[in-house]
Amino acid sequence: xxxxxxxxxxxxxxxxxxxxxxxxxxxxxxxxxxxxxxxxxxxxxxxxxxxxxxxxxxxxxxxxxxxxxxxxxxxxxxxxxxxxxxxxxxxxxxxxxxxxxxxxxxxxxxxxxxxxxxxxxxxxxxxxxxxxxxxxxxxxxxxxxxxxxxxxxxxxxxxxxxxxxxxxxxxxxxxxxxxxxxxxxxxxxxxxxxxxxxxxxxxxxxxxxxxxxxxxxxxxxxxxxxxxxxxxxxxxxxxxxxxxxxxxxxxxxxxxxxxxxxxxxxxxxxxxxxxxxxxxxxxxxxxxxxxxxxxxxxxxxxxxxxxxxxxxxxxxxxxxxxxxxxxxxxxxxxxxxxxxxxxxxxxxxxxxxxxxxxxxxxxxxxxxxxxxxxxxxxxxxxxxxxxx
RNA sequence: UGCGACGUCGUUCAACGGCAGGACGACCGGUUGUUACCCGGUAGACGCUGGUUCGAUCCCAGCCGUCGCAG
Numbered sequence: 001x002x003x004x005x006x007x008x009x010x011x012x013x014x015x016x017x018x019x020x021x022x023x024x025x026x027x028x029x030x031x032x033x034x035x036x037x038x039x040x041x042x043x044x045x046x047x048x049x050x051x052x053x054x055x056x057x058x059x060x061x062x063x064x065x066x067x068x069x070x071x072x073x074x075x076x077x078x079x080x081x082x083x084x085x086x087x088x089x090x091x092x093x094x095x096x097x098x099x100x101x102x103x104x105x106x107x108x109x110x111x112x113x114x115x116x117x118x119x120x121x122x123x124x125x126x127x128x129x130x131x132x133x134x135x136x137x138x139x140x141x142x143x144x145x146x147x148x149x150x151x152x153x154x155x156x157x158x159x160x161x162x163x164x165x166x167x168x169x170x171x172x173x174x175x176x177x178x179x180x181x182x183x184x185x186x187x188x189x190x191x192x193x194x195x196x197x198x199x200x201x202x203x204x205x206x207x208x209x210x211x212x213x214x215x216x217x218x219x220x221x222x223x224x225x226x227x228x229x230x231x232x233x234x235x236x237x238x239x240x241x242x243x244x245x246x247x248x249x250x251x252x253x254x255x256x257x258x259x260x261x262x263x264x265x266x267x268x269x270x271x272x273x274x275x276x277x278x279x280x281x282x283x284x285x286x287x288x289x290x291x292x293x294x295x296x297x298x299x300x301x302x303x304x305x306x307x308x309x310x311x312x313x314x315x316x317x318x319x320x321x322x323x324x325x326x327x328x329x330x331x332x333x334x335x336x337x338x339x340x341x342x343x344x345x346x347x348x349x350x351x352x353x354x355x356x357x358x359x360x361x362x363x364x365x366x367x368x369x370x371x372x373x374x375x376x377x378x379x380x381x382x383x384x385x386x387x388x
Numbered sequence: 389u390g391c392g393a394c395g396u397c398g399u400u401c402a403a404c405g406g407c408a409g410g411a412c413g414a415c416c417g418g419u420u421g422u423u424a425c426c427c428g429g430u431a432g433a434c435g436c437u438g439g440u441u442c443g444a445u446c447c448c449a450g451c452c453g454u455c456g457c458a459g
Contacts (some may be wrong), residue, residue, distance in 0.1 A: 024418085046421095048422060049422095049423075050421090050422055050423095051422090051423095055423090055424075056424080073421080073422090076422095103421095105421045106421090107421095108421085109421045111424095113421090131423095136401090147416070157421075160421095162421075169423065198420090226421085228421075230420095231420050232420085257421090258421095259419095259421045260420050260421045260422095261420055263421055266420075275457095278420095278421095279421060280420045280421080280422095281420065281421080281422040282419070282420045282422090283420095283421085284422075285419065285420085285422055285425090286418095286419065287421095288422090288423095288424055288425085289418090289419075289424085289425090289426090291418095291419090300416080300417080302415090302416090303415085303416075304414090304415070304416095335414095336423080339424080342424060342457075
């Protein structure tokens, strides 16, 4: 099948009930995804809350910033506190206090990014050592489906194999093969009531492998599809070229999820290529190491030049950090390792990407996305990668 | 005032009669399905004055300073 051809006949049924495209502008789409805990307007940035918390923030704060859905992680929640505990407390929503939609990652990314902990890998599953206590553990598609069923998330991700970009071709081929094998099994596993399930494609930026993965994964009855294994060390242009042809290769009637992108430019570029959902630790992680995402670019608040800067992190921003705190104060908090510094930067950075994404949606609805993107990239002091 | 100990990057510790090293801090990068983690880079010191020696941060003397004990 040629790149760009719509796949996923088998999944059209699910599309009708859970997802609709509200507007398109070029390849960019504005849509609505219906979940058991509310609707998600796309494009949507999903803050990462690995351990059932967006680090340092109260769920109401996250909601107030405009987040519609957050991530949780099956790997981490399986080991701490255990899906049995979460289930007994009423599921991840009741447990965490976040009442909106939750997407849980399968833990595949954790297992395969912590490569040193892998003991053995076979068609059945993967055996590895837990990062918490070194104990042997084993993930299979059935196991991660069960963990996510008991967590009670709204969207469950498949167990996949995510490799670094520089892994040998033979490993990428094997990753594609096993990811499909596991997806076929996970697609048949029990799930929580109303829980959606997303398939994940692999294959890096290799046209042949990615195309094969698209064919195989999109033939399965999932409620949405993801591009996995990107933004893992490959060149940015190469990644965007891949998204450009691979995103339209995902079923048009279902949500398209780019796993792991969250820098402002990256967000604009994948949305422009037809991506509906994306998550990333970047806004919150860089916040905790003292960086702010702004229209001036990324600022390192530890820099001495902010020592007595009375201005807000980003001019015109209305987030809880910018509304009353100076760069000088936040720099002081950050250099002195005060918790409030991490919180304020986390609030600001999430606000920045959530607001950027919301504006992108509004532009798509108005049919002005192309101009919006050009303007935003220019403001971010970036030259658009290409005209299209 | 006497006796003693000690003076090495901003701080805290090393080493050594022949290129003075680390940690933390500072300064600057990085971070893309998350440890407040972590990674990379840069700058930065032998208290002062003499003496011994081919050569002294090191040995000796004096001075200055710090700390302890005594008064």
